[in-house]
Amino acid sequence: MNNFKFRNPTKILFGKDQIENLATEIPANSKVLMLYGGGSIKKNGIYDNVKKALSAFDVVEFGGIPANPEYSVLLDALKVIKDKKIDFLLAVGGGSVIDGTKFLAAAAEYEGETPWNLMTDRKPVTSAMPFATVLTLPATGSEMNSGSVITREETKEKLAVGGPGLFPLFSILDPTVVASIPQRQLANGIADSFTHVLEQYMTYPSGASLQDRFAESVLKTLIEVAPEIMKNPSDYKAASNFMWCCTMALNGLLQQGVPTDWAVHAMGHELTALYGIDHARTLAILASNHYRYNFETKKEKLAQYAERVWNVTAGSTEEKAKIGIAKTDEFFKSLGIDIKLSDYTEDYSETGNIVSKRFTERGWLGLGEHKNLTPNDAKKIVEMSY
Amino acid sequence: MNNFKFRNPTKILFGKDQIENLATEIPANSKVLMLYGGGSIKKNGIYDNVKKALSAFDVVEFGGIPANPEYSVLLDALKVIKDKKIDFLLAVGGGSVIDGTKFLAAAAEYEGETPWNLMTDRKPVTSAMPFATVLTLPATGSEMNSGSVITREETKEKLAVGGPGLFPLFSILDPTVVASIPQRQLANGIADSFTHVLEQYMTYPSGASLQDRFAESVLKTLIEVAPEIMKNPSDYKAASNFMWCCTMALNGLLQQGVPTDWAVHAMGHELTALYGIDHARTLAILASNHYRYNFETKKEKLAQYAERVWNVTAGSTEEKAKIGIAKTDEFFKSLGIDIKLSDYTEDYSETGNIVSKRFTERGWLGLGEHKNLTPNDAKKIVEMSY
Missing domain, CATH: 1.20.1090.10 (Dehydroquinate synthase-like - alpha domain)
Known part of the structure; x- marks a missing residue:
């Protein structure tokens, strides 16, 4: 057995009706950016449940994050984070939305030349905006790890970034979402x-x-x-x-x-x-x-x-x-x-x-x-x- | 499968020579209380390795924590923590030393009538002094959980306390210690x-x-x-x-x-x-x-x-x-x-x-x-x- 160092601080809320706990898990008075993908959450009821649970928060939405989260789309979201003075990110989706959110959490605090340098630096991300996830598509494990893979169509690149600063604060895993996948x-x-x-x-x-x-x-x-x-x-x-x-x-x-x-x-x-x-x-x-x-x-x-x-x-x-x-x-x-x-x-x-x-x-x-x-x-x- | 909430933030450093990492894992400028048991760590070399790794810190020692950590002994340690203005606890031992250290971490911040009320309150501990462990005896799992069991000889009681504030900041698990058990x-x-x-x-x-x-x-x-x-x-x-x-x-x-x-x-x-x-x-x-x-x-x-x-x-x-x-x-x-x-x-x-x-x-x-x-x-x- 090899030597190792392991720490995973993400809190998991697993099971039916856990979305209701969003209100107490997100730090009070946060200005929340709710990120999602192509809109399937509006058909299966998750969007409504999340909005209801967030009723006490100031919430801005950013939908349309595509599969293989695309850099140019994420740049638009980054602008929203800065313009609207967002201080908490909530990914509602699968691995692509979560990975995109991780990139944004890191990019919001990144001081390199361009946000893409985050991907090419190959340095561990130690600090990022706080964020959490509501998982709608079990697959990637991104909801409880600190890695993210981002795609850049312009250059046909798909690169990874990660580090101890990129664990979700918490993730909500409600298996009833599987029924509509x-x-x-x-x-x-x-x-x-x-x-x-x-x-x-x-x-x-x-x-x-x-x-x-x-x-x-x-x-x-x-x-x-x-x-x-x-x-x-x-x-x-x-x-x-x-x-x-x-x-x-x-x-x-x-x-x-x-x-x-x-x-x-x-x-x-x-x-x-x-x-x-x-x-x-x-x-x-x-x-x-x-x-x-x-x-x-x-x-x-x-x-x-x-x-x-x-x-x-x-x-x-x-x-x-x-x-x-x-x-x-x-x-x-x-x-x-x-x-x-x-x-x-x-x-x-x-x-x-x-x-x-x-x-x-x-x-x-x-x-x-x-x-x-x-x-x-x-x-x-x-x-x-x- | 039942609903659950799970979070375990303890960092594990596993393997040979991990004790050397103490110097970088303990917050800088901490005044450390090093707690241990009957002194077996002085025979197997762990005491010397820990002291060497802590050479840059101000370290106070408290040895003699018995198996089934005894309340009256822990009260003596609590006095040392207060008198010496300790701000970090390092348990070097097995489950008894670690459980005793958890009790002390909680008791140092506890405001109830007597420290024993911590055990009889049956309330989760949400806040405690920071502490870490160097495990010398695999058994209880206390090195990566938030529970503690304390014995009080005077009343023949053995009671448990725990809560999200009682996870070790980190734990060092070096399997070579097993050789001398x-x-x-x-x-x-x-x-x-x-x-x-x-x-x-x-x-x-x-x-x-x-x-x-x-x-x-x-x-x-x-x-x-x-x-x-x-x-x-x-x-x-x-x-x-x-x-x-x-x-x-x-x-x-x-x-x-x-x-x-x-x-x-x-x-x-x-x-x-x-x-x-x-x-x-x-x-x-x-x-x-x-x-x-x-x-x-x-x-x-x-x-x-x-x-x-x-x-x-x-x-x-x-x-x-x-x-x-x-x-x-x-x-x-x-x-x-x-x-x-x-x-x-x-x-x-x-x-x-x-x-x-x-x-x-x-x-x-x-x-x-x-x-x-x-x-x-x-x-x-x-x-x-x-």
């Missing part, structure tokens, strides 16, 4: 959180027995609830476990004391930036090919995963590991997710080269748990995914 | 943390699939590492998993969204207060009898525990549940722990009556996950444990 986004949420766990698990044995079991717990629970959620998103038991899995998958706990490998995410972000493919689907396209390409270094953990998560009892380490990879592909397909790049675009023949070139230009220091994968390795993995 | 205390730590998980798990099915798996993860890991730890406490892999299990067993995560039943602890505290039996051993004496007595309400979870934690595959729910109980007793015995009250004292014939009387006097509102166990039920469970 479209099938495609349910599938994305399951695939996204499943892959989040894999990125913190599918490396090499490191003696972190409890951490391994926690990771396997999330994977097994996602596998258990996935068909229930896809069939009946109003099933509260399934919805609540799904929602809590998504949060626990990426709130920092699973990665403590273990090696991690975020290569699938790094490559996936490029596919989203290039083709607009849903984030979760880029992970489903790449994950198993990443494991096939790095089979020798990952086979022990792949076999453990096959045994403990998929109940594979027979075969050698290699055989079990291969079954584990196949099960992963099957799982994504069971969610209705296509797992080949060519299922999403006809314009893929140069994707491997483009991704490799982008990593090279950005001075990528090495992907994978051993930090030894080169841009050329990424090219090959992407090409295996055509 | 005596066998008896290693066994106690394993039994204590194992029972902590059981108290949050052995109730009835509540649809909290992920929470159940997290609990089972801690139980399975403790079972896995117990023989390794007992045989060779210098085994870093085993020691680190043991230490992390103890923390995760009672840092608040496992109890979210599920019913809990702290009856074994409530009864166990009485046995410690009456006979001075080690806390963990009182739990081992009572746990299985509590499950036998409440078999009908707990049998589904007992069977799930037998299946998932002990790999029992055959039999009916009742049969599996009974095997689960027997396995629990065997586990405690495998640690060298006696599981009958008569193994510890000859003076047990009235214990059931005494415990019942104490619960009645204290106006106990009902034990167990259904809050329906009476003082007379406690009497019978204690009598089953003779």
